[in-house]
Amino acid sequence: MKTIVKYVLLDLFRNRIILVYSLILAVLSISLLGLDNNPTKGLLSLLNVSLLFVPIITILFATIYFFNSVEFTELLLSQPIKRNTVLLSQYIGVAFSLATAFGIGVGLPLLFLVSGTASLVLVITGILLTLVFCSIALLIFVSFKDKTKGIGIAIAAALFFSLLFDGLLLAFIYSFSDYPIDQAVIAILAFNPIDLGRVLMLLQLDTSALMGYSGALFKKFLGSASGSIFSIVCMLFWVFVPLLLSVRTFKKKDL
């Protein structure tokens, strides 16, 4: 496992897309933080940018990478190595390099410009989102044989979580506004990792006016601390459930 991870990383750290991704994040972070003297506003803008870019770039890059390395996977599997080991090593390699790119691109500027708990939480949120969308990409890879179809599904998944889900949630809230649906909304939020990330960050910033309906609900029902724990646990579920499903599907997959 260690050997494969090492060589996958060796390849990915020289990958141009990863380098450019990290660089763009760094430029965005520095410019957004420098725009305003109020660090909270800067962090919020950076949060929105991260919530928009991290999921789609992660899922697309990871899906394409997994599909492109099918032949390499076959070669590794013709060696006496377990299927699980090969699949998980590739996951770790991709997730680690994308998370590192985010950590450097966003984390380093934050460390120098606005160091503090809120900044740390933003970096953790970004890294968790990276892990989540890598897991989903892996699940897409093992579930589909055709690369084009897989990439299509990946784009659809990213758009669903970043745009469509919130729209549906809003429609739900409007149509049932006469009923006590507060807890139901919290439960529904758990099904969208991007919303979980947003809530996790907003609970830290303590800007209830900017938190929106869901953030305020979280604060009201769970309080800052347990709200944060709730969203982190839910996000970890989002990492491990698709990962376990992938491992199970991959055992029976024909390459």
Place this chain on the structure above:
Amino acid sequence: MISIDTLTKSFGKFTALKNISLQMQAGQAISLLGPNGSGKTTLIKSILGLVIPEKGTITINGHVVKTDWNYRAQIGYMPQIGRYPENMTIEQVIRMIKELRKDVKKYDEELIEGFGLDRIKTKTMRNLSGGTRQKVSACLAFLFSPDIYILDEPTAGLDPVSSELLKDKMLKERSAGKLILITSHVLSDLEGIASHIIYLQDGDLMFYKSVEELQIATGEEKLNKVVAEVIKKTIPQTAVNP
């Protein structure tokens, strides 16, 4: 060495292999022939455990393929299309495979030197031509001197000199008592190497005979003539493409 018993595999409605039973022994060099889509690659991938059979069992030196993944230590596999992580160098790919196989201490690096890969070992995989990548695949298949070689279109895309070198290597390994399983459409490349021929069509095993047997039956000497003759006789179909 390899024993296949009533192997069946289908992809959706399409049956790629129908009830195949075969015995392959050490010292044989078996040429796996058949038109495109006849099930050759599926058969190879089933032996490697890359495709999971629906029915039937494959046993390799007493190890059952389905349950025991360690048997793959005895197989050297050269895929039809070799694609490697773009930013790795030749040296890194070879070193990685070596690190994955800590159980082997002695390496057969004859082909690496023969192909001159040691002179371009710092080139990254993305900059290599298809033929050079093919050479890397060949080197990896022969690196650990396994008992069984599975070579999928080994000479396609190689220049004549390298192709000859690879053929010499195959002959050497065959006389050392190894089992070699080759698929190739270029029959003249298998001249003097193949000892047996398996012919698949639409997932059915049409015949599995030794080359001498076929030569006597057809009265031809050259392998491509022999095969063409046998196909004409035994397979009642017009458009067959060996």
